[in-house]
Amino acid sequence: xxxxxxxxxxxxxxxxxxxxxxxxxxxxxxxxxxxxxxxxxxxxxxxxxxxxxxxxxxxxxxxxxxxxxxxxxxxxxxxxxxxxxxxxxxx
Amino acid sequence: xxxxxxxxxxxxxxxxxxxxxxxxxxxxxxxxxxxxxxxxxxxxxxxxxxxxxxxxxxxxxxxxxxxxxxxxxxxxxxxxxxxxxxxxxxxxxxxxxxxxxxxxxxxxxxxxxxxxxxxxxxxxxxxxxxxxxxxxxxxxxxxxxxxxxxxxxxxxxxxxxxxxxxxxxxxxxxxxxxxxxxxxxxxxxxxxxxxxxxxxxxxxxxxxxxxxxxxxxxxxxxxxxxxxxxxxxxxxxxxxxxxxxxxxxxxxxxxxxxxxxxxxxxxxxxxxxxxxxxxxxxxxxxxxxxxxxxxxxxxxxxxxxxxxxxxxxxxxxxxxxxxxxxxxxxxxxxxxxxxxxxxxxxxxxxxxxxxxxxxxxxxxxxxxxxxxxxxxxxxxxxxxxxxxxxxxxxxxxxxxxxxxxxxxxxxxxxxxxxxxxxxxxxxxxxxxxxxxxxxxxxxxxxxxxxxxxx
Numbered sequence: 001x002x003x004x005x006x007x008x009x010x011x012x013x014x015x016x017x018x019x020x021x022x023x024x025x026x027x028x029x030x031x032x033x034x035x036x037x038x039x040x041x042x043x044x045x046x047x048x049x050x051x052x053x054x055x056x057x058x059x060x061x062x063x064x065x066x067x068x069x070x071x072x073x074x075x076x077x078x079x080x081x082x083x084x085x086x087x088x089x090x091x
Numbered sequence: 092x093x094x095x096x097x098x099x100x101x102x103x104x105x106x107x108x109x110x111x112x113x114x115x116x117x118x119x120x121x122x123x124x125x126x127x128x129x130x131x132x133x134x135x136x137x138x139x140x141x142x143x144x145x146x147x148x149x150x151x152x153x154x155x156x157x158x159x160x161x162x163x164x165x166x167x168x169x170x171x172x173x174x175x176x177x178x179x180x181x182x183x184x185x186x187x188x189x190x191x192x193x194x195x196x197x198x199x200x201x202x203x204x205x206x207x208x209x210x211x212x213x214x215x216x217x218x219x220x221x222x223x224x225x226x227x228x229x230x231x232x233x234x235x236x237x238x239x240x241x242x243x244x245x246x247x248x249x250x251x252x253x254x255x256x257x258x259x260x261x262x263x264x265x266x267x268x269x270x271x272x273x274x275x276x277x278x279x280x281x282x283x284x285x286x287x288x289x290x291x292x293x294x295x296x297x298x299x300x301x302x303x304x305x306x307x308x309x310x311x312x313x314x315x316x317x318x319x320x321x322x323x324x325x326x327x328x329x330x331x332x333x334x335x336x337x338x339x340x341x342x343x344x345x346x347x348x349x350x351x352x353x354x355x356x357x358x359x360x361x362x363x364x365x366x367x368x369x370x371x372x373x374x375x376x377x378x379x380x381x382x383x384x385x386x387x388x389x390x391x392x393x394x395x396x397x398x399x400x401x402x403x404x405x406x407x408x409x410x411x412x413x414x415x416x417x418x419x420x421x422x423x424x425x426x427x428x429x430x431x432x433x434x435x436x437x438x439x440x441x442x443x444x445x446x447x448x449x450x451x452x453x454x455x456x457x458x459x460x461x462x463x464x465x466x467x468x469x470x471x472x473x474x475x476x477x478x479x480x481x482x483x484x485x486x487x488x489x490x491x492x493x494x495x496x497x498x499x500x501x502x503x504x505x506x507x508x509x510x511x512x513x514x515x516x517x518x519x520x521x522x523x524x525x526x527x528x529x530x531x532x533x534x535x536x537x538x539x540x541x542x543x544x545x
Contacts, residue, residue: 006099036096047096059158078103080160082094087345089098091413 001054004033004082006047007066011075013044020073021046024065029056044075049082102342103160110314110377111343112162113350114370116152117290119297119305119363120144122171122206126179133176134191141168141195141204144304149200151357159353161346164311164372165512168196169295170206178218185221189229189236196235203278205295207238210285212247215256226260230275231267237293243283243481245488248538251478255530257281258474262497265466269499272507276496277429277461281477283484283491288364289420294457294492305363307420308351312343313369314377316407320385332386333406340367340410348415364419367411368456369403371431373514379403379424380433380443391433392443400424401454421490423456429509429516430461438517445476445519453483457492463507463518466499473497475526478536486539 009021018037025032025048034049052062063079070077105111125140127133149166156163170192177185189207196204207229209219226238240257243249261281265273280294287298290307297305319339320332327335347365355362371379379400380391386399404424412418426448428434437443445462452458459480464473477493484491498507501518508515 006094008099008103038096045100047099049094060154063157078160081158084159084161084346084349085094085099085102087349088102088342089094 003052003054003059005050005052005079006082006085007050007077007079009044009046009075009077011044011073013039013042014073017044017073017075018046020069021066021077024062024069025050028062028065029053030062105315105342106161109318110372110374111312111346112164113308113347114311115165115167115290115309116163116350116354117167117169117295117307117309118145118148118358118360119169119288119301119307121297121301121303122176126176128180130180130182130185130187133180134187137176137188138191138195141170141192142198145199145201147358152354155350155353155357159350161350163350165203166201167290167292167295168201168204169290169297170204171299172208172210172296173206174209174216174219174222175299177222178216183221184225184228186225186229186232189225189233193233193236202235203237203292204235205237205239205292206297207236208240208296210241211253212241212244212250214250215253223256223260226279227263227267227275230264230278237278237295239280239282239285239294239296241282241285242477243485245284245485246538249283249478249481249485249536251530251535252533254281254477254481255470255474255533258470258477258530261473261495262470265497265499272501272509273496273498274509274513277494277509277513279494281493283481284489286420286490290366291368291370291421293494301363302361304360306351306355306358306360307363307366308347308354309366309368309370309420310343310347311370311372312339313371313379313382314374315339315343316369317376317378317382317385320382329402333402336403336406337410340407341414344411344414348417351417362417364417365415366420367407367418367422368420369407369424371425371427372512373430373432375432378431378433379426380431380437384433390440390442391437392447396447397450397454400426400451404455421456425456425460426451426458427461427494428519429463429507429514430512435514435516438519445521449479449483452480452491453487457490458483459493459495461494461496461513461516463496463498463501463516464521465502465518466497467502468497468521469525469527471527471530472521472525474530476521478526478529482536
């Protein structure tokens, strides 16, 4: 089962954030569909639209791995199913 | 990406900073099949049925909350009004059924279970009488059970005999839980025009018109609405205020609709309703009073409060109506005192009185809610207060309710502490010129005329 999700990363900018997050996703078999990234007064902000292949790695396992990276790099990383955003902003 | 980054950030902020959450996913279930003339056997059946039906409720909700990143604060259960089961037996004390509900609720991990209830607006049946008499011990000997009794309706008028009986039960429940400031009364609601699909406690029951099992969802979000109103320019006019609230309510409701659908599907039961009530919590800023103050009233309870509340309540419904086709439950802003830090402050500042809360009841949901009054308030006075609340509901064809706590041994200015979602509150003054003789008359206040509306 493929689940579309929004991944958001917030925290202090440093070398290797995109690499670390992408590595987790690649290892989990999750595909990055779109990516946007900005730095606002030193705060790194990245939003990704990803498709999680739950047959490869279950959703909660991807969340757990991302949480590990978040703790390691001092970032706030959340992975949420995409429909919650679509529901709240589209009729 | 079809979603704009700003929209994603807005949703994340609403959740992380403005207390947007799903206040409750309530699983309603019919216990009709558990009726038995042996009380002990019936209690066993009730326990088994709840355990079986609600077994997956908490894990499924926790999973959904994790996947969507939207907290589901409470998982709850509502059951068939227990008076209908009590009719099968002849025992005077039926509080054993409450204990069965309590133990099943604890085992499946829900914080409240509602339905130790009776509907007596037109008359008190023998089972109703026995259930009502069992309320004080039922609430004193359980922690999760909630009780509600409907004493009035627009069609039937107000059953004053039932109102007086309930006022005595309120006093007895306070006494039975005196060691905890009368917390039992925090789980006891006296209703006018009770609804059958309310997911919020303490008034949730699973009505007889409902399917075997159903998922009802209560949204929250006073914090998110307050943030939006506060972010408006100081000179924004009231139409703009209403528009901003409407837009936010839409988003909050959509989150509720999504969670309700998902929970129903995963639990394999019907999706019932989304209740659009703005439900405050003791958390700072998650307050209906704070919204009223953000709209422009110096302190909640001051002149302008009823108008601001009416605007808020209506805008929430209009936005919510676009967000879901399954509106139900109470769907109106809640104004509990102890559960809303802004209301507590307004009482402490002398801005908010019982009389003003009664006026506010006319334009929003339920009304005199979680209000501590002096422990020596007489049963007749409490009955007269309940009768006033019922009159507003009966005449205006809306739900109203009273959840009063005559705090044992406490007087005006003292505080009661319940902890958790029930919060804490100052004891409020009660007008000393009560309708004692009115209450003692008993009988029924006839149903009002529905036409000749001028």
